[in-house]
Amino acid sequence: MSELPKARIATASLAGCFGCHMAILDIDERLIELMKLVDVDRSPLTDKKKFTERCDIGIIEGGCCNEENVHVLHDFRRNCDILIALGQCAIMGGLPAMRNAIMHSDAPLRECLDEAYITGKYIRNTTHNVPNDPALPLLLDEVYPCSQVVEIDYQIPGCAPTGDVIFDTLFKLLTGKFRGFEREMIRFD
Numbered sequence: 699m700s701e702l703p704k705a706r707i708a709t710a711s712l713a714g715c716f717g718c719h720m721a722i723l724d725i726d727e728r729l730i731e732l733m734k735l736v737d738v739d740r741s742p743l744t745d746k747k748k749f750t751e752r753c754d755i756g757i758i759e760g761g762c763c764n765e766e767n768v769h770v771l772h773d774f775r776r777n778c779d780i781l782i783a784l785g786q787c788a789i790m791g792g793l794p795a796m797r798n799a800i801m802h803s804d805a806p807l808r809e810c811l812d813e814a815y816i817t818g819k820y821i822r823n824t825t826h827n828v829p830n831d832p833a834l835p836l837l838l839d840e841v842y843p844c845s846q847v848v849e850i851d852y853q854i855p856g857c858a859p860t861g862d863v864i865f866d867t868l869f870k871l872l873t874g875k876f877r878g879f880e881r882e883m884i885r886f887d
């Protein structure tokens with residue numbers, strides 16, 4: 699196995715809770731096996747903020763809730779041969795997309811921000827302002843799944859996906875043996 703040329707992978711966390719990245723660490727001791735097959739490029743795991751080379755596989759956690767997420771996702775699509783949406787937030791928006799359900803207002807995003815920072819029952823925001831520093835990325839009108847922004851090649855389901863399914867998928871993709879998910883690996887009942 700170690701004779702295979704090493705693949706290059708990159709990961710990003712967009713609008714998610716970082717739980718999917720923690721699930722990558724749930725691969726546990728098999729990380730040693732995996733690291734014989736890959737080098738990690740841009741990723742929160744390496745703290746590299748830019749691609750240093752084109753990558754074979756990009757792994758995306760989280761959907762797109764702001765303009766920076768969209769920019770990063772496009773950058774991954776441009777620089778990765780295979781793009782994987784990891785977890786429900788990347789696949790269908792997940793928890794952050796709950797704000798998409800605010801339908802009864804003329805300005806749903808405004809209403810959401812007001813409740814989060816000003817009017818919410820447990821808010822202790824003495825400034826009574828929604829944060830508006832120019833350095834903050836602009837929020838999108840809704841939270842979008844990755845597949846609505848770029849083409850996604852594979853989706854690994856779960857919140858978070860198990861270390862087993864992440865390892866199995868990556869290992870099989872890297873060794874040319876991926877034929878889809880085993881049914882038992884993506885059951886959550």
Ligand code: SF4
Nearest residue numbers: 714715717785786787
């Ligand atoms: Fe977190 Fe679940 Fe979303 Fe992954 S899918 S980023 S674990 S909320």
